[in-house]
Amino acid sequence: MLKEKNRLIFYVVLIIFGLFLVRINNNTIYGSSLGTRSVTLSSSEINATTDYAISLETTSVSTVGSIRIQFCSNNPISGTPCIAPNGFDDSAAVLSSQTGLTGFSINGASTANEIVLGRAPASAPVGTASYSLSGIKNPSDIGSYYVRILTYASNNATGNYSDYGGLAFSITNAISISATVPPYLTFCTGITINNFNCLNAQGDFLDLGELSVNAAKYGTSQMLVATNAELGYGISAQGTTLTSGNNVIPEISPGDISRPSTSQFGLNLRANTSPAVGSNVQGPGVAVPTPNYNQPNIFRFVSGDTLASNPTVDDVRVYTVSYIANIANSQSAGIYVSTITYICLANF
Amino acid sequence: MYQQFKFNKSGLYRTLCTTMAAVMVVALLPIFFSGRASAGAISSKSIIMSSSKVSDTGVTYTIAFTPASSYGALAIDFCTTPIAGTTCTTATGLSVTGGSGTSAGWTISYANQYSITATRASTTSGAFALTVAGVTNPSSNGTFYARILTWNGTATTGWSYSSSPTEGSSYTDSGAVGLSTTQTITINAIVQEYLAFCVDGTTTSAAGVCNNTSVPTISLGTGSPSVLSTSAVSTASVYSHLDTNAVGGTAIRLKSNTAGCAGLLYNSVCNIKGVGDITGATNPSTLATAPGATPTGALGLTVSNLTAYATYSTNSLTAQAPYSTGSSYGMGTGVSSGNGDLVTQTTTAAPIYGANTQYTFGAVAAANTPAGLYSNTFTLIATGTF
Numbered sequence: 001m002l003k004e005k006n007r008l009i010f011y012v013v014l015i016i017f018g019l020f021l022v023r024i025n026n027n028t029i030y031g032s033s034l035g036t037r038s039v040t041l042s043s044s045e046i047n048a049t050t051d052y053a054i055s056l057e058t059t060s061v062s063t064v065g066s067i068r069i070q071f072c073s074n075n076p077i078s079g080t081p082c083i084a085p086n087g088f089d090d091s092a093a094v095l096s097s098q099t100g101l102t103g104f105s106i107n108g109a110s111t112a113n114e115i116v117l118g119r120a121p122a123s124a125p126v127g128t129a130s131y132s133l134s135g136i137k138n139p140s141d142i143g144s145y146y147v148r149i150l151t152y153a154s155n156n157a158t159g160n161y162s163d164y165g166g167l168a169f170s171i172t173n174a175i176s177i178s179a180t181v182p183p184y185l186t187f188c189t190g191i192t193i194n195n196f197n198c199l200n201a202q203g204d205f206l207d208l209g210e211l212s213v214n215a216a217k218y219g220t221s222q223m224l225v226a227t228n229a230e231l232g233y234g235i236s237a238q239g240t241t242l243t244s245g246n247n248v249i250p251e252i253s254p255g256d257i258s259r260p261s262t263s264q265f266g267l268n269l270r271a272n273t274s275p276a277v278g279s280n281v282q283g284p285g286v287a288v289p290t291p292n293y294n295q296p297n298i299f300r301f302v303s304g305d306t307l308a309s310n311p312t313v314d315d316v317r318v319y320t321v322s323y324i325a326n327i328a329n330s331q332s333a334g335i336y337v338s339t340i341t342y343i344c345l346a347n348f
Numbered sequence: 349m350y351q352q353f354k355f356n357k358s359g360l361y362r363t364l365c366t367t368m369a370a371v372m373v374v375a376l377l378p379i380f381f382s383g384r385a386s387a388g389a390i391s392s393k394s395i396i397m398s399s400s401k402v403s404d405t406g407v408t409y410t411i412a413f414t415p416a417s418s419y420g421a422l423a424i425d426f427c428t429t430p431i432a433g434t435t436c437t438t439a440t441g442l443s444v445t446g447g448s449g450t451s452a453g454w455t456i457s458y459a460n461q462y463s464i465t466a467t468r469a470s471t472t473s474g475a476f477a478l479t480v481a482g483v484t485n486p487s488s489n490g491t492f493y494a495r496i497l498t499w500n501g502t503a504t505t506g507w508s509y510s511s512s513p514t515e516g517s518s519y520t521d522s523g524a525v526g527l528s529t530t531q532t533i534t535i536n537a538i539v540q541e542y543l544a545f546c547v548d549g550t551t552t553s554a555a556g557v558c559n560n561t562s563v564p565t566i567s568l569g570t571g572s573p574s575v576l577s578t579s580a581v582s583t584a585s586v587y588s589h590l591d592t593n594a595v596g597g598t599a600i601r602l603k604s605n606t607a608g609c610a611g612l613l614y615n616s617v618c619n620i621k622g623v624g625d626i627t628g629a630t631n632p633s634t635l636a637t638a639p640g641a642t643p644t645g646a647l648g649l650t651v652s653n654l655t656a657y658a659t660y661s662t663n664s665l666t667a668q669a670p671y672s673t674g675s676s677y678g679m680g681t682g683v684s685s686g687n688g689d690l691v692t693q694t695t696t697a698a699p700i701y702g703a704n705t706q707y708t709f710g711a712v713a714a715a716n717t718p719a720g721l722y723s724n725t726f727t728l729i730a731t732g733t734f
Contacts, residue, residue, distance in 0.1 A: 037733070077538060166734070170545035170546065313716040
């Protein structure tokens with residue numbers, strides 16, 4: 001009876017000791033914790049294809065043949081079950097760079113949420129290493145996620161791991177920013193427009209005085225234009241040459257120089273020397289007159305012609321229109337009048 | 349019957365002998381203890397150990413006791429048994445040799461590994477106190493004792509102390525204090541790496557909680573309808589919340605989802621540029637007007653801490669240039685490439701908790717900014733170094 005009791009006690013103790021051993025084995029940590037470590041994402045947006053730059057510091061000298069990088073949604077603790085993050089996929093990951101412990105390539109043992117970097121096993125000194133993995137698809141849900149890093153002596157992450165460590169990162173809402181830039185076209189005409197401001201436009205009547213057969217009569221007006229029309233703008237002139245009843249001073253077409261003693265009426269948008277009239281285009285914009293009206297001392301007037309244009313948005317430009325009139329001896333007397341309408345069309 | 353009678357006779361004999369022996373011991377007791385017939389008890393005695401760890405070094409023993417009689421010399425022996433005057437088996441491994449500690453008027457000696465002695469020029473009475481630093485605990489677990497002996501004598505007369513194993517019997521008062529060394533308690537726990545970072549359109553996240561209830565979608569503009577101005581900055585804010593135990597600090601970077609454009613796009617063209625990408629623009633800029641040598645529509649950012657939950661953490665975030673002025677708006681060239689541009693980071697390399705941050709974007713249009721609805725998407729990326 002006593003022997004049976006002792007035997008029973010012996011077995012109970014044996015079982016308890018066995019359980020204790022199992023418990024110890026479960027808690028076995030094979031190596032040491034990694035030192036300073038981080039994971040840097042190139043984007044924290046859900047579902048984004050992202051670069052993951054992983055930096056780590058080994059703390060023990062050991063043979064390293066592989067590094068297992070696990071991505072988990074539940075915790076960073078090595079040795080516990082890893083739940084793959086929803087939507088996460090590293091199947092197309094590419095090891096784009098590596099420093100420190102080098103010579104690795106992505107091993108075939110990798111899965112959709114686990115990358116195994118393998119190489120021929122070699123001694124690894126204590127130090128830092130980094131690995132850039134591109135082409136990884138972020139999780140599909142915002143929240144916190146974890147990375148587990150384990151080093152192995154084998155080249156395929158089998159056997160006991162050496163160093164280990166965890167990381168955490170977050171997937172967040174992306175910031176969407178929108179803004180509206182309204183369309184605008186600023187255009188005005190006047191005899192003068194000071195300071196690039198249409199509020200300063202003054203005058204709409206130009207008196208060339210008494211025309212002469214000896215020298216051209218001339219005058220100027222100005223136009224200001226600016227627009228954010230994506231396809232730019234064009235300014236055209238609509239009107240008639242100088243007329244007095246049935247008498248006409250012919251418009252210059254094609255372009256020509258000023259010829260006193262010849263009846264002619266024309267204009268251009270340049271600074272001229274013969275006669276000395278006009279100015280070149282001014283302002284912070286970049287637009288210039290069209291070629292027919294962009295030659296000093298060459299004048300022309302064809303109703304409907306485009307005087308200036310620009311293919312894209314442009315800041316303020318002030319064009320000075322120079323008008324000349326010459327008459328021949330045969331030009332009938334009279335009061336000659338021309339009305340010219342300038343039209344600016346913006347192309348949004 | 350015979351056997352029974354014989355047995356009873358033998359038992360009676362043994363009982364008689366035992367009784368006689370007991371009577372003899374009682375009779376001899378006055379002889380054995382005559383040397384301390386006048387010894388008094390020591391009261392209020394205690395020894396507090398700063399550590400009960402086996403073999404621990406540098407331990408402090410705080411000793412206090414009050415002898416019944418006047419005393420001018422004393423000894424404290426550390427033994428495996430408490431009874432003064434009996435052989436003292438020393439507590440193995442214990443050492444007071446490296447001890448230190450003084451008591452006013454007393455000359456303390458730590459010369460003996462297992463005992464402390466103290467003498468003075470004249471006797472005194474009342475409490476004695478001594479804090480001894482630098483003691484090495486016994487090398488095995490278990491109970492040991494401090495025997496306290498006092499003499500009604502002084503350093504020069506009236507006391508004679510014999511250290512272990514024989515304490516002698518000339519002391520006046522005696523007492524003992526039990527002490528114990530124990531196994532240390534080893535507690536393991538895992539604190540896992542943790543980083544909670546969220547970006548919201550509002551700033552209602554409490555510490556330790558990410559709201560994620562308000563998608564950070566903002567529209568920049570002024571007036572009605574809301575449009576970008578060429579003469580005033582238009583602003584709108586988003587907010588982030590950060591909790592992490594990253595001991596190496598945490599950095600938050602801004603990254604444009606459109607490579608090469610840190611501003612806003614219309615028809616896939618980045619006409620509103622990040623301030624840092626505009627030639628001739630100061631970075632940051634007030635954006636009161638379009639910046640740059642050729643004024644260009646611009647987008648910038650300024651970052652500021654919110655204090656709502658600052659009390660949860662002694663660490664804080666520090667906005668980085670060009671995002672740190674508060675009144676101007678900056679945008680680094682790195683926003684549209686790589687891993688983005690650092691906008692703020694922990695002030696010290698330590699965990700941070702309950703950090704709410706405001707990110708205010710500002711934009712201005714230029715006269716030559718094409719009309720249209722502009723947009724872009726950015727991400728804030730938190731990287732903790734563990």
